[in-house]
Amino acid sequence: MFVLFEEAGKFLAGRILSESDASLQVELDSGKRVKVKGVNALLKFEKPSPAELMAAGQKLSTDIELDLAWEFAGEGEFGFADLARDYFSADGKPATLEQQAAALFRLYDAPHYFRRAGKGRFKKAPADILQQALAAIEKKKQVAAQITAWAEELGRGECPAPVREQLYKILFKPDKNSAEYKAVVEASRATHTAPLDLLQKAGAIASPYQFHWKRFLFENFPKGTGFPALQAPEVKDELPLADVKAFSIDDSATTEIDDALSVQGLGSGTVTLGIHIAAPGLAVLPGSPIDAVGRARLSTVYMPGYKLTMLPDEIVKSYTLQEGRNCPALSLYLTLDEATLEIKESVTRLEQVPIASNLRHDMLDSTFTEAFFEAAQSSPPTGVPWGVELTFLHRLAKHLKAQREIVRGKPENFNRPDYNFRLDNPTGGEPQGDEAVSISTRQRGAPLDLIVAEAMILANSTWGQWLAEHGVPGIYRSQASLAPGVKVRMGTKALPHAGIGVKSYAWSTSPLRRYTDLVNQWQIIACARHGRTAALAAPFKPKDAELFSIISGFDAAYSAYNGFQAGIERYWTLKYLQQNGITELTATAFKDNLVRADELPLVLAAVGAQGLPRGAKVRVRLGEIDEITLDVSGTVTERLDVELDESPDPLGEDDGETEMAAGPISIAVDVNEPQTDAAAAAPVAG
Secondary structure (H helix, E strand, C coil): CEEEEEECCEEEEEEEEEECCCEEEEEECCCCEEEEEHHHEEEEECCCCHHHHHHHHHHHHCCCCHHHHHHHCCCCCEEHHHHHHHHHCCCCCCCCHHHHHHHHHHHHCCCCCEEEEECCEEEECCHHHHHHHHHHHHHHHHHHHHHHHHHHHHHCCCCCHHHHHCHHHHHHCCCCCCHHHHHHHHHHHHHCCCHHHHHHHCCCCCCHHHHHHHHHHHHHCCCCCCCCCCCCCCCCCCCCECCCCEEEEECCCCCCCCEEEEEECCCCCEEEEEEEEECHHHCCCCCCHHHHHHHHHCECEEECCEEECCCCHHHHHHHCCCCCCEEEEEEEEEEEECCCCCEEEEEEEEEEEEEEEEEEHHHHCCCCCHHHHHHHHHCCCCCCCCHHHHHHHHHHHHHHHHHHHHHHCCCCCCCCEEEEEEECCCCCCCCCCCCCEEEEEEECCCHHHHHHHHHHHHHHHHHHHHHHHCCCCCCEEEECCCCCCCCCEEECCCCCECCCCECCCCCCCCCCCEHHHHHHHHHHHHHHHHHHHHHHHCCCCCCCHHHHHHHHHHHHHHHHHHHHHHHHHHHHHHHHHHHCCCCEEEEEEEECCEEEECCCCCEEEEECCCCCCCCCEEEEEEEEEECCCCEEEEEEEEEECCCCCCCCCHHHCCCCCCHHHHCCCCCCCCCCCCCCHHHHCCCCCC
């Protein structure tokens, strides 16, 4: 005797060895013996053999038309044998074993037509539910056919429009159930080609530059880069007019002029240094529409030839420290001994500051050199505009830097230059990626940069301490020590910053381009207005959850923006190599098989660099450039005889070098170029 039974959703058949009321012992054709519950036994038969019955039933089941079977089925619950009789037998006689098995298999495989009501028992689906199910099945078939068609197009090197439109979503934030994504996966498997290469060959990527730009916008500005219509509110405070002549120092392209300086009392023995910061916080209030825009963006995004400002241009123009205007400002005045440069007193004021000049360091660097300031110490440069003030400020900046280095325990020694990118883009609009690019260098710590950087560090550290003294929380950056692996962190407590060498450090000097600075400005304004009761009046209270939320959002956004800036600068560096036909360059080995170009902002892996001592000078032959992955290969062709520098870079910059600096990019992971806080205090080209 044989039995056909259901086991774990499958139909099996075998010889019955023994049987009780509750179970059967069955031997399968394979020889395996299984225990079968009695309720799972659906058909008992003497012939044909189990294998023959299963084969005949499966074959016959394909002939059963489901629509017709659904019509034959009764309205109530029924067994598979009942349906087999009604479907196959015209005279109402019992169906054959093969017909019963066929009906069982067909019913089981058509849940949209028939619902299971027990072992071997079914109930047909209501007509409306069936129609919905059939429509869904048909739609699924159409989608599957569409996926196949798209995959075939991709395999032929053609990109369907829907796939092109979903390019960045497919690559970086895929909906794995979407037809477009499935088509790319199917084509990738069929052609044994990586998705990015497949899409590139199919013409889905308009240009390498647009690929990087659109990817950044997709991930960080999914709603676009436009601003809502906003009007800058006026400062309602009756602010006194400061008796100073202030000047700013920025790059020519900078429009967000956040900071300016003034010097009074030179030659009297007591000098007053004024650090004046644009004060949008006097008019833009927390929770306002402009605040919402700033909090959404959190920072200005910089890149060669273009930028996305944190605030709309019209808002920036209202509060920027433009020359020829009396500008609302948050001012820090420090009284110093002119001889010893000791700070005797500091005071914070809310006022209008006359901006006499907007100096541009790219136009003045050749004038205000180290040699100029050395000569000016013995012979004051009376004929040079702002020469006397800048000479004092340069002397003060070197003094402040030396004091910080004592706290740090070692000097800041920025031995690599900064690189400036210029694009031949007369319109000033969004670059297209094929503009001619030039790359120039500025030595880090250039005199004018040093003046601004030290003044801003002084303001950020002074105001950071001032907030703490008033019991008002701020957004601080801190670093516990300079030990390897100890990172800069953001928090709400005034903690030391070992990397800079100050007791506390709260970004406060760039409120037009960094949201953290605007938040801190609100807190500082509360201290200036309310003194010891500022903690009650400040917008953000101690342990305020909003502050922690802002820190978290800013950290993520700032990291993403810096990563994009590093990547797009690498793109333009590779473009520069191509445009100038550079196939070889000199470089310095610094880590593993990585080398750093001596005259360009380029790090790459080079064959033959593995095992070279740190600081070894080499000549590298460049290989192919991939503008999509930002990769370029290199081969060491010659070892150049130089004195080696085995010491690590200051602030651990080499040790923090990232994959983006060496390429290639990753489709799934963002990597970011490290940036020190000391560098962040210096002017940023706009």
